[in-house]
Amino acid sequence: MxxxxxxxxxxxxxxxxxxxxxxxxxxxxxxxxxxxxxxxxxxxxxxxxxxxxxxxxxxxxxxxxxxxxxxxxxxxxxxxxxxxxxxxxxxxxxxxxxxxxxxGPSPASIRAMGLKDAAKALMERACVPVVPGYHGDGQEAGFLADQTAAIGFPVLIKARAGGGGKGMRRVDRPEDFEASLEAAKREAKSAFGDDAVLIEKYLTKPRHIEIQVFGDSHGNAVHLFERDCSLQRRHQKVIEEAPAPGMTEEMRNAMGEAAVRAARAIDYRGAGTVEFIADVSDGLSPDRFFFMEMNTRLQVEHPVTEAIAGVDLVEWQLRVANGEPLPKTQDELTINGWAFEARIYAEDPSRGFLPATGTLSRLRFPESDVRIDAGVREGDTITPHYDPLIAKLTVHAPDRAAALAKLTRGLEKMQVAGTTANLDFLIRLSRQSDFAAGHPDTGLIDRDVEALTSARQPDDAALAIAAIVEAGGFAEAAGNDPWLSLGPWQLWGEASRPVTLHFAGGHQICRVAAKGRSLFSVAFDDRIILVRLLAGEGFARHVEIDGRQSQLDVFETSSGVTLFLDGQTHLFHRLDLLDGGEEEASGGDRVIAPMPGLVKIVRVREGDPVAKGQALIVMEAMKMELTLTAARDGIVESLHVGEGDQTSESAVLLSLRPEDAA
Missing domain, CATH: 3.40.50.20 (Rossmann fold)
Structure with a gap:
């Protein structure tokens, strides 16, 4: 070794x-x-x-x-x-x-699968079914448009190099094809140095099912069963599971054998993944799955395979690279139980999964019964330079229902503060009815995107707790008793104070009254909430809210309060009275950079009229393209950036004025 x-x-x-x-x-x-x-x-x-x-x-x-x-x-x-x-x-x-x-694999194997068009031709020769489409060398826009018309809409434009959803666009109408092609080519060039694309028929109800394969230098090749990776946003995976729900032994064998044929066709060595798309319009069927691509490396979602197969794939990689034969034969590999992996990202699902940056001022993982793969710890910073992945949470249980319940509980126990994270989205997704019933497909998130990603307004319990924190009630319960500093005005009435809470999408005015050392009432316009602070350690405690006990942890900074209450995260902001505030990105009279990045395209000039929703500027940030649009009709009054400029977060990129302004 x-x-x-x-x-x-x-x-x-x-x-x-x-x-x-x-x-x-x-x-x-x-x-x-x-x-x-x-x-x-x-x-x-x-x-x-x-x-x-x-x-x-x-x-x-x-x-x-x-x-x-x-x-x-x-x-x-x-x-x-x-x-x-x-x-x-x-x-x-x-x-x-x-x-x-x-x-890893040999350079020849990597090259054989490195370009999707050549890989598909190779797979056809190896009798592996491929998705209908155009995989040739012709790249002129008009020619590709003709090929697309012959295939029939909807189609998927895909970069022939690379992966991870970069250089990929779904097109549903002929009039959208040219702009989508330009964007896909531009993104592919930036990510992979190659702007060539291929066109595939877009299956309207597909599932993304991939097979883990492994080969050695002694001519052996096996598969370690399937993973279902159908839950995706921006063509990138969110929650993966193994095995695939509804998979029959007949189909598993057919897919596994096809994947091994693919590996043998290129004399594959090491860990690899053969990705298939399955047409599930009439359920899973062994004659309706198609090769998409092969990833000649370990996959992000490999922990779910490790969980059900009981192996360490990195150890296998090291042993095979050292010249050893595969540790197990195909007959020795079996499936044990069910596993899920969820990817926790610094991103804002309510804003189109916009990547986020920031310092992880609080990062706590579940203490047991889950696997955590993380490259950051509390106090680290999510920067704009790399992928915004915070951690992967993997669970394993005897069956799917138990594993899914464990996944939801694990996500609810995670705590992230200091940057926006997708935890609430993942929790909602884990409970989504079609997914919970074992019927995932790649369009599920898009179909239910409003329910899955809308910004959640704080409920009465969260508002009441936040109000007590802002009023100093937690400090009083710890023995510091700041209420005594309120002065003699309170001698003729109960100790109380007004509080204004600020959160995404609104604010709430209320009054907090101390009823005893750990008992408070919080009065809103039309209701009163009683809160009792129970035993705890620091800001981690139980609370009783109108007779119902809940688990609570509070994380407080000068800029705001984060509540972790019954598996939900609630963020309340403290306003800086010296700061007049900025308008939201692409909102009002100004287009604001949502994060640091590179200005790729400026689509307008000063003096141009624009309509609400019109694309104004295309930025590249954190490995993805962001199109910033006009929030209203108007005239471009001034441009503050040009193509090729680097810009900081919250920088004003463009200013608008009303059409009738002088």
Whole structure:
């Protein structure tokens, strides 16, 4: 076995590889950029080497710097993780040329599957069914439009290189094709350096089911069953599960055998995933699944496979790269129970899943019965430079219902403050009726997006608790008794004070009255809530609200209060009286940058009339394109940025004036 390996990645996958390597007695070398100097993966590794600025193309995407770091530290092999250089055949080739072992497939295997169009042609020759569409070399817009017309709408435009939803657009109408093609090509060029696309028929009720495969250098290849990854937003996975609900042994065998044929067709070595799309308009059927692509690396969602198969896939990677045969044969692999994985992101689902940044001033995970894969810890910062993943939560149970219940409970026990996170969205999604019944499909989130993502207004219980916190009631219960400082005005009545609460979408005025050491009443316009603070430690306690007990934790900063109450997170803001406030992004008279990023396209000029909803500026931030639109009709009064400009969060990009203004 290797004595030392370098991990050419960051975040949770770097931490994941380090933990398995440590268990096997293998020393690890981390690499880090300026932005990751104090990152968790750096702290966990035995050694760490600085490789450049925060920009990925100057650090984590620099083949030369990473190989030099491996040679400098005398590492024997390089594990690429996923993302960055993990599916870069030139990098794998350079690693081997430097006398190091690439912990992954051969450069030839990566190249064979690296371009989706060539991969589909190869799969057709291997008798693996592929999605109907155009996979050729022609890239002229008019030609692609003609091919699309022949295929029939709706279609999916997909970058032939890369993955993760980048360079992908669904098109339902001919009049939308040209703009969607331009956007897909632009995004693909930025993400992968290749703007070529392919066109596929879009199945109206599909499921995304993928098969984990593994090969070795001795000619062996197996599959480790399926994962259902149908729950997606922006073509990126959100909750994955294994096995797939409703899967029959006949279909599992058909998909597994097709995936192994795909792996054998390219003499595959190491961990890989063959992704299929299944037409479930009439249920799962072994004659209605189609090859989409093969990921020649470990997948983000690999923990659910590990849970049901009882294996460590990173250990398998290390052993196979060391020349050992696969640890198990196909007959020795069995499915045990059910597993789910949820991805907790710093993002705002109510704003189209807009990525978020910020310092994780509170980050608490469930203490037991779940698996957490995280690349950050409390106090770390989510920056605009990389993917905004906070953690992955994986659960395992004997059956689907028990596993899903455990997933919901685990998500409810998580606490994130300091940045916007998608926890509430994930909790709602775990309870969505079709998903809970075992009927996921890739359109589920879009169909139910309003119910899943709308900003939740605080209920009476949250409002009452927040009011008591703002009034100083928690400090009083801890023995500091700030109420005594209110002065003699309260001698002729009960101790009380007015409070105004501010939250997303509104505010609430109320009055808090102290009824005793730990008993309060909170009066709103038309109702009174009684709250008793029960035993607890610090701001973690039980509370009794109108006779019903709840679990509560309070996290307080100068800018606001975050309540973690019965599995829900409620954020209340404190206004800065010296700050006049900014308008929301793309709102009112100004278009505001929602986060730091690069201005890719400016679609208007000063003096142009614009209509509500019209695209004005296209930004690129955190590996995705953001189109900023006009909130109302008006005239472009001034432009503050140009194409190619870098901009900071909350910067004013464009100003509008009313059409009838002088």
């Amino acid at each position: 290797f004595s030392k390996i370098l991990i050419a990645n960051r975040g949770e996958i770097a931490c994941r590889v380090i933990r398995t390597a440590r268990r096997l007695g293998i020393r690890t070398v981390a690499v880090y950029s300026d932005a990751d100097r104090d990152a968790l993966h750096v702290a966990l590794a035995d050694e760490a080497v600085h490789i450049g600025p925060a920009a990925a193309n100057e650090s984590y995407l620099s083949k030369e710097k990473i190989i030099a770091a491996a040679q400098r530290t005398q590492a024997e092999a390089i594990h690429p993780g996923y993302g960055f250089l993990s599916e870069n055949a030139d990098f794998a080739e350079a690693v081997e040329a430097a006398g190091l072992v690439f912990i």
